[in-house]
Amino acid sequence: xxxxxxxxxxxxAENSRQHLSPxxxxxxxxxxxxxxxxxxxxxxxDVAACEFVSVLGPSGxxxxxxxxxxxxxxxxTDGEILINGTPVTGPRPEVGVxxxxxxxxxxxxxxxxxxxxxxxxxxxxAKYVQRAMELLAMAKIDDFAHRLPRQLSGGMRQRASICRxxxxxxxxxxxxxxxxxxxAITRDEMGVELLRIWQANRKTVIFVTHSxxxxxxxxxxxxxxxxxxxxxIEEMTIDLPRPRHIAMMEEEQFNQHVRKLRKAIxxxxx
Amino acid sequence: xxxxxxxxxxxxxxxxWPIGISLAMLVLWEIAVRELGIRSIILPPPSxxxxxxxxxxxxxLAHLWPSLYLTVLGFALSVVGGMAVAVxxxxxSILRKGFYPIIVVSQVVPxxxxxxxxxxxxxxxxxxxxxxxxxxAFFPMTINSALxxxxxxxxxxxxxxxxxxTRGQIFWKIRMPNAMPYIFSGMKISITLAIIGVIVSEFVxxxxxxxxxxxxxxxxxxTPLMMAAITVLSISGLALYGxxxxxxxxxxxxxxxxxxxxxxxx
Numbered sequence: 001x002x003x004x005x006x007x008x009x010x011x012x013a014e015n016s017r018q019h020l021s022p023x024x025x026x027x028x029x030x031x032x033x034x035x036x037x038x039x040x041x042x043x044x045x046d047v048a049a050c051e052f053v054s055v056l057g058p059s060g061x062x063x064x065x066x067x068x069x070x071x072x073x074x075x076x077t078d079g080e081i082l083i084n085g086t087p088v089t090g091p092r093p094e095v096g097v098x099x100x101x102x103x104x105x106x107x108x109x110x111x112x113x114x115x116x117x118x119x120x121x122x123x124x125x126a127k128y129v130q131r132a133m134e135l136l137a138m139a140k141i142d143d144f145a146h147r148l149p150r151q152l153s154g155g156m157r158q159r160a161s162i163c164r165x166x167x168x169x170x171x172x173x174x175x176x177x178x179x180x181x182x183x184a185i186t187r188d189e190m191g192v193e194l195l196r197i198w199q200a201n202r203k204t205v206i207f208v209t210h211s212x213x214x215x216x217x218x219x220x221x222x223x224x225x226x227x228x229x230x231x232x233i234e235e236m237t238i239d240l241p242r243p244r245h246i247a248m249m250e251e252e253q254f255n256q257h258v259r260k261l262r263k264a265i266x267x268x269x270x
Numbered sequence: 271x272x273x274x275x276x277x278x279x280x281x282x283x284x285x286x287w288p289i290g291i292s293l294a295m296l297v298l299w300e301i302a303v304r305e306l307g308i309r310s311i312i313l314p315p316p317s318x319x320x321x322x323x324x325x326x327x328x329x330x331l332a333h334l335w336p337s338l339y340l341t342v343l344g345f346a347l348s349v350v351g352g353m354a355v356a357v358x359x360x361x362x363s364i365l366r367k368g369f370y371p372i373i374v375v376s377q378v379v380p381x382x383x384x385x386x387x388x389x390x391x392x393x394x395x396x397x398x399x400x401x402x403x404x405x406x407a408f409f410p411m412t413i414n415s416a417l418x419x420x421x422x423x424x425x426x427x428x429x430x431x432x433x434x435x436t437r438g439q440i441f442w443k444i445r446m447p448n449a450m451p452y453i454f455s456g457m458k459i460s461i462t463l464a465i466i467g468v469i470v471s472e473f474v475x476x477x478x479x480x481x482x483x484x485x486x487x488x489x490x491x492x493t494p495l496m497m498a499a500i501t502v503l504s505i506s507g508l509a510l511y512g513x514x515x516x517x518x519x520x521x522x523x524x525x526x527x528x529x530x531x532x533x534x535x536x
Binding site: 072073090119 | 439
């Protein structure tokens with residue numbers, strides 16, 4: 001199944017994606033102006049079903065803005081964003097978002113937080129309780145389903161927020177530096193957990209990060225964004241085998257990717 | 271069982287000292303008044319105040335009920351009215367810009383001073399008392415509720431929008447619970463102010479109520495009755511305040527760390 005995403009034949013990655021399945025997400029020549037300030041310039045990007053794509057760039061380069069435009073929370077100035085072939089005009093039910101902070105509601109239990117989108121979307125709650133429990137079990141926090149967020153650690157809260165983003169079974173998961181508030185050790189663990197959840201759920205993931213190692217470890221493809229005006233300056237396919245383990249971060253193949261990505265970022269600073 | 275014992279232990283530690291010191295002061299008071307031969311018109315000993323409370327409980331209660339009734343009613347109106355105005359302030363930028371400064375500035379006006387004016391407008395009696403209680407309790411309710419409705423985290427708002435939350439849903443499921451701690455702070459201020467409003471109004475012009483009784487007893491130089499009335503009033507005020515604290519602990523359960531023992535570690 002992953003052949004569609006990681007081409008092993010002679011075809012270019014671009015061709016294979018277009019031939020085998022239409023892109024789930026298509027961003028065409030998108031531009032964003034804040035008054036006269038150009039935040040994003042000419043970003044184009046196709047993402048195939050079940051692909052894990054990272055957008056890597058320095059802090060404040062506009063990569064989060066791009067993600068929020070895909071989520072339908074920010075208007076674009078020019079260009080087109082299509083999800084499953086239809087233009088994005090606002091938030092949509094086939095998108096789930098994980099933010100930098102867990103943003104759980106402190107008065108709701110973990111389970112009720114996970115079910116929050118179901119309430120907002122006016123879906124029958126009873127039907128989704130079992131799914132919520134399954135997601136929590138997958139994130140290994142089902143024992144805490146009836147606890148309040150303040151009783152959980154930072155990593156557990158962020159796992160709960162990932163479960164919340166997945167509850168209504170969106171086809172696209174948008175993640176805005178979701179692990180940047182966590183300590184380094186928890187962060188690596190969360191990466192592995194995320195890949196496990198992703199492999200069990202088969203979602204398309206757009207993952208925004210400023211960590212080169214994180215992008216290389218998680219992704220099928222990494223897009224490097226330069227500073228303002230932000231635009232994609234480098235695209236790199238990460239052909240490390242899956243499933244990936246933390247030990248892979250020590251391997252030469254992984255480090256080669258990291259070096260190449262770092263060079264691309266450094267080149268953009270000139 | 272152990273949990274109950276723990277609660278009792280905390281209760282004794284927390285309240286033991288203030289209660290002990292209060293009792294000691296009462297004993298000191300009793301002894302001082304008797305030994306120094308101070309007349310009961312100037313300062314009755316605690317025993318005499320308690321005696322007055324027991325002997326004349328019918329009179330005290332007869333005057334306490336109307337005051338309590340007006341206090342609670344004025345308070346309830348201020349809660350409903352204050353929250354309603356807070357919602358308007360939250361959602362209408364014109365109202366926010368126009369009214370909010372007026373509300374804040376009007377805080378400076380000592381509303382007690384308006385009491386005689388209310389008597390002119392609404393006559394002596396319940397209406398004046400009720401309105402004064404409402405007016406004086408209304409402002410802290412409005413300001414606190416408005417603060418609560420408006421202080422939602424931008425990230426939470428954004429999260430709700432990505433899941434296509436409507437304005438109504440965001441109000442009832444996010445703004446309202448988020449405002450509860452603020453609303454309760456407002457209530458705690460308002461209930462004490464509502465009592466003041468009713469008592470002052472009864473001082474100015476009324477034929478019943480605990481404020482009227484205090485003034486009447488003062489005129490008759492019946493100091494034990496006066497102090498008995500003040501005591502009864504204080505106990506009632508404390509009880510009303512306690513009820514709100516109790517409701518707060520039930521409602522704002524997520525802020526009181528009562529169940530930390532079972533919490534998760536790092």
